[in-house]
Amino acid sequence: MTLNQRLTLLLLLGLTVTSAATSCIFSEDGAGRCVCNSMGILNPENLMCLQASELELRDGTLDVSEMAVSGLTLGFQMIQINKLIFNNVTISFSFISVVISFLPRNLNEIHIISSTLEVVQHLQPPLLQEASRIKTLYLEDTTVDPSLLQPSFQALHRWLFGPLKSLGLVRSGLVETDCIWAQRVENLTHLDLSENPISYTSLQNISHCASLSFKYLKSLHLRHSNLTSLQSLCTLLSLTPTLTQLDVSRNNFSILHYPQCFQVKPLTMLNLSHSGITEVFHDPPQTLKKLFLSNNRLIRLPSLDNLSHLQVLKVDNNRLTVLITETDVSLSTLEQLDTLHAGRNPYQCDCALEETITFLDSADMKVDSGSLIFQQGVIKSG
Numbered sequence: 001m002t003l004n005q006r007l008t009l010l011l012l013l014g015l016t017v018t019s020a021a022t023s024c025i026f027s028e029d030g031a032g033r034c035v036c037n038s039m040g041i042l043n044p045e046n047l048m049c050l051q052a053s054e055l056e057l058r059d060g061t062l063d064v065s066e067m068a069v070s071g072l073t074l075g076f077q078m079i080q081i082n083k084l085i086f087n088n089v090t091i092s093f094s095f096i097s098v099v100i101s102f103l104p105r106n107l108n109e110i111h112i113i114s115s116t117l118e119v120v121q122h123l124q125p126p127l128l129q130e131a132s133r134i135k136t137l138y139l140e141d142t143t144v145d146p147s148l149l150q151p152s153f154q155a156l157h158r159w160l161f162g163p164l165k166s167l168g169l170v171r172s173g174l175v176e177t178d179c180i181w182a183q184r185v186e187n188l189t190h191l192d193l194s195e196n197p198i199s200y201t202s203l204q205n206i207s208h209c210a211s212l213s214f215k216y217l218k219s220l221h222l223r224h225s226n227l228t229s230l231q232s233l234c235t236l237l238s239l240t241p242t243l244t245q246l247d248v249s250r251n252n253f254s255i256l257h258y259p260q261c262f263q264v265k266p267l268t269m270l271n272l273s274h275s276g277i278t279e280v281f282h283d284p285p286q287t288l289k290k291l292f293l294s295n296n297r298l299i300r301l302p303s304l305d306n307l308s309h310l311q312v313l314k315v316d317n318n319r320l321t322v323l324i325t326e327t328d329v330s331l332s333t334l335e336q337l338d339t340l341h342a343g344r345n346p347y348q349c350d351c352a353l354e355e356t357i358t359f360l361d362s363a364d365m366k367v368d369s370g371s372l373i374f375q376q377g378v379i380k381s382g
């Protein structure tokens, strides 16, 4: 169906929308993005949104009365979006159970932000014909009615979580998990469980689940998760043989020990920013390409021995008084390093700084050290 045909059809249907004020804002940046309050998309005045690739529905309640069903399913089938965002809405399960069978064909990404998924009346789980095409599901600050997690919805769970590649459950009150749920998401490549009061006992427990392995997981985010040691992650990491990116920023490590289990991981990115780190013990994993240690309380640059693959190092906003000294030349062993952020540190202007400048000057890299900016070997005063 061409866009014009779709427009005509919508106009003929004369869709009525229950919300009092329904409006959309269409921006043509990129592939086109439409932000509508509530179900403004169904208002014939907002037909330009049919061309958007990204649709955000915000502020209000998404519910379907019997009468609106045909308009709603038709409207959803006609939009071309690949990304759907719900923001600050209360979504009733009756809405989900209707639209789930009529999702736009290209839709592969759903974000639900600051919203509530509720079950008003008891409903049968929807009958799902085709396999889900949703690859990314991201929930942030969202409350999910516990009855939606019950075994009576397990067909829906399998349908949704089976084909999923990327899952985010951020700031959503996740406390524990079990074998059934862990197994449902075993094929993810990206998992973000940041900002939850998650229990590490329950995370450690899943290592006992029968033949569980997150064998495709490449990136794991546990920002702001009340972690006090990396050691506590070893049991979980034993289930993630291919993990390359670990974000454990905004935790509380103070004295950081790299556990042995990190040495056998193919980790290339480790984010340890904003974690109150004062000292670091043992060597970081040698496979690292990016190491983020910004916004900590480091007095000395930690050992970077043997990090021959390191390309990006951020140690800005710490308490470093020297970056490099004659005796401790660990920085100069970093052959691949091309980006160094080392600004906002209380450097003392002495021989050590001169040493640093000489090193950086010869090192041909992009360096941002705050008041001094070094770029590709040229020293400029910032």
Ligand SMILES: *[C@@H]1O[C@H](CO)[C@@H](O)[C@H](O)[C@H]1NC(C)=O
Binding pocket: 059, 060, 061, 088
């Ligand atoms: C959320 O939506 C309600 C209407 O349902 C609105 O009154 C409120 O201002 C919205 N909040 C934000 C932060 O946009």
Ligand SMILES: *[C@@H]1O[C@H](CO)[C@@H](O)[C@H](O)[C@H]1NC(C)=O
Binding pocket: 161, 162, 163, 183, 184, 185, 186, 187
């Ligand atoms: C994960 O993928 C394997 C095949 O690679 C498949 O057998 C299994 O059912 C998948 N798991 C889920 C929960 O979909």
Ligand SMILES: *[C@@H]1O[C@H](CO)[C@@H](O)[C@H](O)[C@H]1NC(C)=O
Binding pocket: 197, 198, 226
């Ligand atoms: C964080 O951990 C401490 C003890 O390690 C515990 O007392 C506290 O309740 C935890 N906070 C959250 C939000 O989980």
Ligand SMILES: *[C@@H]1O[C@H](CO)[C@@H](O)[C@H](O)[C@H]1NC(C)=O
Binding pocket: 176, 199, 201, 202, 205
């Ligand atoms: C961990 O597993 C033990 C034994 O299987 C169980 O008793 C305990 O409740 C579990 N803890 C959590 C937090 O899941």
Ligand SMILES: *[C@@H]1O[C@H](CO)[C@@H](O)[C@H](O)[C@H]1NC(C)=O
Binding pocket: 223, 247, 249, 250, 271, 272, 273, 274, 292
């Ligand atoms: C590292 O963590 C900080 C703090 O959470 C965040 O602002 C930053 O974007 C992260 N960087 C990367 C590359 O993940």
Ligand SMILES: *[C@@H]1O[C@H](CO)[C@@H](O)[C@H](O)[C@H]1NC(C)=O
Binding pocket: 228, 252, 254
């Ligand atoms: C970090 O952990 C230490 C104990 O390990 C505790 O004294 C301190 O209050 C914690 N800080 C924060 C911000 O949670």
Ligand SMILES: *[C@@H]1O[C@H](CO)[C@@H](O)[C@H](O)[C@H]1NC(C)=O
Binding pocket: 283, 305, 306
């Ligand atoms: C780093 O390299 C040196 C010299 O090659 C070696 O003696 C040392 O054991 C290495 N450190 C680690 C942590 O592998």
